[in-house]
Amino acid sequence: MATRVTTNKKSPPAGGRTRGSAGPAAAARTPNGSLAKSDLLALYRYMVLMREFEDTIIRLYTQGKIVGGAYTGNGNEATAVGSAYALSDGDYLFPMHRDMGAHFVRGQSVDNLMLMHLARKGSLTEGRDGTGHYTDRDxxxxxxxxxxxxxxxxxxxxxxxxxxxxxxNVVMTYIGDGGSNVGEVHESLAMASAMRLPLVLVIENNQYAYSTPVSRQFIVERLSSRAAGYGIPGKTVDGTDVLAVYHACREAVARARAMRGPSIVESVTMRMHGHAAHDNAWYVPPKELAAWKRKDPIARFEKVLTGKGVLTAAMKKQLVAELRSGIEKSAAAALDLPYPPAEDALRGVFFEPPAR
Ligand SMILES: Cc1ncc(C[n+]2csc(CCOP(=O)(O)OP(=O)(O)O)c2C)c(N)n1
Ligand SMILES: [Mg+2]
Structure with missing residues (x-):
């Protein structure tokens, strides 16, 4: 496996396959990690793409075109995008179910993710799964x-x-507030810290694990404080602020790349939808939701960009129209494809001896 460390970013896709194309941010990154105007716009574009894509997924689900569950990361856009943007080509991403934007940042196409959700023939799992449960080794x-x-x-x-x-290379992975309590997380951090593995764990604290609020899950003030138990750095950031997430992750990535060991970044945000499309989140107090709505990560970043004169209302309108049309085309094309044949369902599950 070749070592690849560059600062190239993939072009934010409008829909369609965009693999391998270096984005506008490619040469703009300065060594200290500060972001050029093109980076700011790329971050914004990925966040809007994530929101638009997932809104479409919810619509397709309510139309009965997606079977199983439909999970989205509404409220998690800054966390998913800001974290993955801190990686370089050749790094490894282990995303969770709220991290669609991270897939896009790493160069996954709208077409591939649409095929996955619609479980169509030709998807990365050959239609065996209807969510983001896939591996793309390339x-x-x-x-x-x-x-x-x-x-x-x-x-x-x-x-x-x-x-x-x-x-x-660096391995970036994620876990929710709820998931952070499972044994494998502790075991992994114990191993990663003792062996100084190049790992960054982003804990996505979005206030709920299904219907369980964080107040009933743990009594530490900050999940990042658990890092002390492993002797590694732990930082908590405002997960609705894409730049704060990016800079914290960039620091953790630099440490990992220097083989100085793992770090934890806790990103505090809100799960703005139910656990999945089938859950109306009746258990979330409306006041709590309303307070977080005022901190919407995309609206918040829009304000920053508008203030800097980087984004105008016309640019935003054009971007949304372009992304929507790309996503619509992708959905229409995927819907035209057949499901895989039923007899293929078990293929790749059990050992298949080579044909004689
Ligand atoms: C080991 C394990 N226990 C329980 C579940 C069922 N389950 C799936 S998602 C979820 C909630 C996860 O909450 P959190 O880790 O906070 O992530 P979030 O969905 O809030 O992003 C639960 C309980 C599971 N998939 N795996
Ligand atoms: Mg959670």
Whole structure:
């Protein structure tokens, strides 16, 4: 496996396949990690893309075109995008179910993610799964499986491989406030810290684990304070502020790349929808939701960009129209494709001896 460390970013896709294209941010990054205007616009674009894509997923679900669950990261756009943007080409991403924007930042196409959600033939799992549970080895994206925390030991394994091969890549992974309590998270952090693995764990504290509020999950003030138990840095950031997330993750990534070991970044935000499309979140007090609505990550970043003169109302309108049309085309094309044949469902599950 070749070592690849560059600061190239993929072009934010409007829909369609965009693999391998270097984005406007490619050469603009300064060594201290400060962001050029093109980076700011790229971050904004990825966040809007995530919101637009997921709004479409919810619509397709309510139309009965997506079977199973439909999970979205409304409220998590700054966390998903800001964190993944701190990575470089050749790094590894282990996203969770609220991190659609991170897939896009790492170069995944709208088409591929649409095919995944619609479980159509030709999707990355050949239609066997209707969410983001896939692996794309080319892009070094290792998607989550249902069992919370189960991918953390796998992320550690990749980190160990990177270290043994003397590569300089970083593994970024995520866990929710609820998932942060499972045993594998502790086991993985114990191993990663003792072995100084190049791991960044983003804890997405979005106030709820399904219907359980954080007040009933733990009594520490900050989940990042748990880092002390592993002797590693832990930082808490405002998860509705994409720049705060980016800078905290960038620091953690730099530490990991220097083989100084793992870090925890706790990103505090709100899950603005129910657990999934089937859950109307009746248990969330309306006042709590309303307070977080005022901190919408996209609206918040829009204000920053408008204030800096980087974004205008006309640019925003054009961007949204362009992204929507790309997503619509992608959905229409995927809906035209068949489901995979039923007899294919078990393929790739059990060992298949080579044909004689
Ligand atoms: C080990 C395990 N326990 C329980 C579940 C069922 N489950 C799926 S998502 C979820 C809530 C997760 O909450 P959190 O980790 O805070 O992430 P969020 O959905 O809020 O982003 C639960 C309980 C599971 N998938 N895996
Ligand atoms: Mg949660």
């Amino acid at each position: 892009l070094r994206i290792f998607g989550n499986i249902s069992h919370l925390g189960a991918m953390l030991p796998v992320a550690c394994g990749i980190g160990l491989a990177v270290k043994l091969r003397k590569e300089r």
